[in-house]
Amino acid sequence: MKKYMPRELAGLAAKIRRFNRHRDWDKYHAPKNLAMGVMIEAAELAEHFLWQETAESRRPDARARAAIRDEVGDVLILLLNLCDKLDIDPVAAALNKLEHNRRKYPAALVRGKALKYDQYPERAARGTKRRPPLSVR
Numbered sequence: 031m032k033k034y035m036p037r038e039l040a041g042l043a044a045k046i047r048r049f050n051r052h053r054d055w056d057k058y059h060a061p062k063n064l065a066m067g068v069m070i071e072a073a074e075l076a077e078h079f080l081w082q083e084t085a086e087s088r089r090p091d092a093r094a095r096a097a098i099r100d101e102v103g104d105v106l107i108l109l110l111n112l113c114d115k116l117d118i119d120p121v122a123a124a125l126n127k128l129e130h131n132r133r134k135y136p137a138a139l140v141r142g143k144a145l146k147y148d149q150y151p152e153r154a155a156r157g158t159k160r161r162p163p164l165s166v167r
């Protein structure tokens with residue numbers, strides 16, 4: 031078991047491994063294919079909300095909620111599959127990113143705002159370095 035992997039997640043990862051082994055599907059599960067699969071399933075998830083008003087997206091009916099839940103399952107299965115192939119602990123990865131984002135977006139600075147980290151005037155005033163456009167690098 032990976033360092034931070036809760037028992038339920040480790041159990042799910044083991045079931046996914048067994049599912050794939052029984053079908054001889056590991057040969058198709060190159061990380062690039064799994065990463066694309068994550069994107070495709072995430073797009074299927076997003077499709078359920080396409081063209082909805084914000085308020086409507088907050089209260090899907092029972093049928094839509096079941097379909098959304100299925101897509102969440104697809105995303106998680108493929109993501110755990112990818113993590114397994116690359117020996118990445120997904121919980122440790124998320125904890126690491128959360129800590130990174132905590133420092134990048136201090137609550138006192140960003141509370142109630144949804145700007146990118148380098149778009150806060152307080153940061154710009156301190157001369158935060160911006161990378162030049164790709165064309166001149």
Ligand SMILES: [Mg+2]
Nearest residue numbers: 071074101104
């Ligand atoms: Mg799907």
